[in-house]
Amino acid sequence: MKVSDFDFDLPAERIALHPVEPRDAARLLVVRPNEPLVDGHVTDLLTILQPGDVLVVNDTRVLPAELSGTRTRGDLVAKVAFNLHKRVDAHTWRAFARPAKKLHVLDRLALGDDESLGAVVAGKGETGEVTLVFDLGGAELDEAIKAHGAMPLPPYIEAKRGTEERDKSDYQTVFAARDGAVAAPTAGLHFTESLLQKLADRGVMVERLTLHVGAGTFLPVKVEDTKDHQMHAEWGEIPEAVVHRILPPRRRAGESSLWGPPACDCSRRPRARPARWRRSSATPTSSSRPASGSGPSTS
Numbered sequence: 001m002k003v004s005d006f007d008f009d010l011p012a013e014r015i016a017l018h019p020v021e022p023r024d025a026a027r028l029l030v031v032r033p034n035e036p037l038v039d040g041h042v043t044d045l046l047t048i049l050q051p052g053d054v055l056v057v058n059d060t061r062v063l064p065a066e067l068s069g070t071r072t073r074g075d076l077v078a079k080v081a082f083n084l085h086k087r088v089d090a091h092t093w094r095a096f097a098r099p100a101k102k103l104h105v106l107d108r109l110a111l112g113d114d115e116s117l118g119a120v121v122a123g124k125g126e127t128g129e130v131t132l133v134f135d136l137g138g139a140e141l142d143e144a145i146k147a148h149g150a151m152p153l154p155p156y157i158e159a160k161r162g163t164e165e166r167d168k169s170d171y172q173t174v175f176a177a178r179d180g181a182v183a184a185p186t187a188g189l190h191f192t193e194s195l196l197q198k199l200a201d202r203g204v205m206v207e208r209l210t211l212h213v214g215a216g217t218f219l220p221v222k223v224e225d226t227k228d229h230q231m232h233a234e235w236g237e238i239p240e241a242v243v244h245r246i247l248p249p250r251r252r253a254g255e256s257s258l259w260g261p262p263a264c265d266c267s268r269r270p271r272a273r274p275a276r277w278r279r280s281s282a283t284p285t286s287s288s289r290p291a292s293g294s295g296p297s298t299s
Contacts, residue, residue, distance in 0.1 A: 001226045017161050019170055019189060026190040042190045051203030054246050058185040059208040061176035064149035064168060067095075069111035071103060071121075078102045080109065082132065083152050084145070085182045085215035090137035092122070096215070100128035112148030127219065142179075152182055180212035180235065207246055211236040 020026050023042075030038040030048065049055060065084035070077050080102060082095040097103055103121050109132070111117040123131035134141050151167040173188040174196070196206060216232030223229050 003221055003224055003226055003229075015156065017157055018166075022192055022194075023174075023190050024192045024195045028190075043195060045195070046198055046202060049199060049202070049204045052205075054205045054207055055199060056207050056209060056246065057175050057191070058173070058188055058211050059175050059177040060181040060185060060210055060212050061179045062151060062171055062181045062184050062213075063179055064146055064151050065182050066150040066152045066163070067111045067117070067145070067148060068150075069109055069115050069117070072108045072110065073104065082111070082130070083182065084132075084149075088131070091135075091141065092131060092133050094125075094129060094131055094215075096128050097130045098128070100124070100130060103130060112144075114148075117144050117148050129215075154183075175206075175208060177208075178210050178212075180210070182215065183213045183217045185211070185213055205245070207242050209236065209238040209242060 026042050028040045028042050028044060030040055030044070032038075063084070066081065067084065068079070068081040071080045081098045083098075084093045084095045086094040088094060103124065105121055105124060107121040109119040109121065111119060118135040119132045121130055122133045125131070134144075136144050150163040151171045153163060153167060153171070171184050171189070173185065174191055174193055175188070200206065212235045214232055214234040216234070219232070221229050
């Protein structure tokens with residue numbers, strides 16, 4: 001299948017630079033087999049989902065993993081920025097660098113607003129990826145990244161307005177609980193506590209799994225045929241108790257709706273027959289740019 005088959009015109013003014021308020025006022029295109037398209041809103045889930053249905057959401061929490069600072073090589077100093085995307089050990093992260101061409105192995109880095117977070121470039125890979133070894137480690141490094149890092153916005157948004165303090169809340173879902181994602185599960189951003197409560201009052205059960213959105217969301221699709229595109233693996237976990245709570249309603253003719261988990265290769269899988277996990281009746285997604293690994297919300 002050709003990647004170009006999915007091309008379409010997406011005017012820049014149709015890409016929202018901030019979320020609508022309240023979040024659940026966002027538009028929702030409902031696509032059902034052999035039925036006309038329905039242009040609605042996220043709050044329409046109150047009629048789309050029925051009592052006994054199960055809503056499965058992703059409780060990953062986005063790390064403020066964009067760090068900027070300077071690279072020092074002798075007397076030469078240059079501005080650099082990084083998107084951390086995979087932790088290797090207590091001191092080490094893999095990251096995408098901008099601009100990577102300015103970096104050499106063993107370059108010294110001073111990161112953060114006050115440039116107090118020190119690191120060394122320990123390796124360089126393809127597509128701008130580097131390995132960083134930080135002076136700090138473990139929980140101390142985690143807190144330093146949270147203190148100095150910014151939310152990793154998609155580049156087409158950051159280029160237009162830059163990062164803002166409100167991004168730290170706007171770019172988290174209301175059910176975010178487990179640190180580990182380097183980008184938000186964007187479809188889940190449109191929920192509010194009020195909507196979740198109304199769904200619960202209607203008899204819709206809400207279950208949580210964890211899928212840490214990874215590096216692939218930042219990378220464009222550069223191949224001509226979809227079969228040649230390399231999907232990046234992402235870490236996920238579905239508690240066994242959640243598996244058992246999801247499956248019985250399906251046997252009672254209730255439906256399961258997955259909201260938030262993007263397409264992935266999870267490194268942990270539930271103890272359940274794989275066929276059963278293909279029975280989701282509804283899987284929402286965000287509108288995506290052509291040849292993009294990420295999905296912006298549109299206005």
